[in-house]
Amino acid sequence: NAGVTQTPKFQVLKTGQSMTLQCAQDMNHEYMSWYRQDPGMGLRLIHYSVGAGITDQGEVPNGYNVSRSTTEDFPLRLLSAAPSQTSVYFCASSYSRGTVTDTQYFGPGTRLTVL
């Protein structure tokens, strides 16, 4: 199993550009989520999904869109990049649907810089 994979590993954008961060898992996990990690802020939840076709907002959803058309994939879209979105983005997945008591498996992260 590859586990949770994320692409790209690094990305530089200009203000106003859009892009999609890719996340895929091959563990047949129902629950997937996106976090951003900023210095002194820990990890903050952006969006999450409890199964294909179901998504919901986390703590900091503004400026981001998600969709979940398959169990395996959970892309994160930045609609119009802003410098405040400079961060490290982590995708995570877990087996359970409707709870977060199970172990979360994290991808290696995408380091995004918005100029």
Next chain:
Amino acid sequence: GDSVTQMEGPVTLSEEAFLTINCTYTATGYPSLFWYVQYPGEGLQLLLKATKADDKGSNKGFEATYRKETTSFHLEKGSVQVSDSAVYFCALGGATNKLIFGTGTLLAVQP
């Protein structure tokens, strides 16, 4: 709402020293509690967890006990190694489908 507070770092220790990283939480109901570790340049990985009061999670010499009366889940290790240098995150998982993380504590172990 639910929240996690953990001690600020960095924590700098010599090899073989005793480690404690404090974590307290605020939550409704009966959350599960986790410690995740992030080694340099990597994503987070689960270190240990406890799902109910008085449970003790343990792994790789680390342990933490779920204390409902003090709403705490402090991480301890009796003898740290240089390879334990990393960022440690306390996290809470409740009934809301959301995992709430603390701000992280950087541990630096010197030989």
